Amino acid sequence: MKSWTHATLCVAAFALAGCASQTRVPSAPGLGGLPTRVELSGTPFFPQEDHECGPAALATVLGAAGVDATPADLADAIYLPGRQGTLQPELAAAARAHGRLAYELPSSVDAVRAELAAGRPVLVLQKLGAGPWPGWHYAVVFGYDRDKDEILLRSGTQPREVESTRLFDTTWARAGRWAIVVLRPGDLPATPDLERYMSAAASLEAVGRPEDARTAYLSAARHWPEAALPHLGLANLAAARNDWPAAEQGFREAARLEPGNVSALNNHAEALLHMGCPESARREIERAREAAGTGPLAGTVAATRAGIVAAMGEDGPGCPSGR
């Protein structure tokens, strides 16, 4: 009996010891385990001036992503004198203006660690104060240590600010656990989510960076081969270039991958119209109308439909065979 108790205690102690320390073998991200500690000492450092932690933090993560920009360069694009600070959407906008994707991370310290393990520092918002002095502050996480339970930040004038994970998470949680990584258009984050990625990529297209968007969409199509959105994006880019055959093909593929996707159906119908296939376009826009129902795209579909219905006639030669 004694030996059983002894064995049970040993097993329990071993299990508890396992919980208390990082027992995973350091390994590459994506293989199921993160290293015990990471310190991206090559991360640039720009000591903050006055209230310009936004420009300093952004310059840091842009620098890590291969863009040479100083806080002074960025301040014009993001600093708001009347608020003595920088708004979060403008950080993303400035990253895009430099040809980088600003990807918003899931709200967990693990997601931050995963990016660090993948070699990318993370820009975070913290609420360091309280009440009338909320102390909103941008900093860049560039390391962590699971054993010591610490987070390392480039923060303000400190190149190596050490915070307990708990303090970091508290100040970060009070700021909504907002964090972004800055990616080259072809790169994916450590924990990629289709819709978040496509939102960031489509934002590049929306502000007039079609080549960067295209690179991002191609990466997305490779990573999520069954997803409709990347094909929709590529097709929209083709349409913008007036390459209607390519656009039609892309929209058709998007509609095939996701049969109920209103945007794919709508845009496919529009492309068919441009290809001189009004009959097929009419069929497709009816499908779009049905799928749209009373949802948010109903108005857009109705507008597209009006144009298609007005163009009467039959499909010309060279139209894709009807379904």
Place this chain on the structure above:
Amino acid sequence: MTQKAFVCALCLAILNLSSPSVAQAGLVGTLQAVESHTRAQDLATVNAALARDEVRAKFIELGVNPTTVDARVAALTDSELRTLADRMDAMPAGGDFLAIVGLVFVVLMILEFVGVIDIFKKFP
């Protein structure tokens, strides 16, 4: 009948929230497609063009250089503009660092003292 439908469609097109400078007529823009995929667009919020004007005016009010304000506004997506138009004043503006370092320490000390946190256990 056709004319009525056309006018109706035109009205609906004006209400369409996509940026006219980016999305082609008749096409759902990629960003719009992504956003409708994830959540229903809030049709009650202001139209993108109005949001752009509102944000531009607010930026100027907040001291943005008039020569750079158009570029700054152009760098934002429609949904970012709508968010800013809706609640810019309530959004955090990160930057308030130097003024509150001392206050933070005091606050943390108080919280530690009343037992809310115990991050100072390593301090002598």
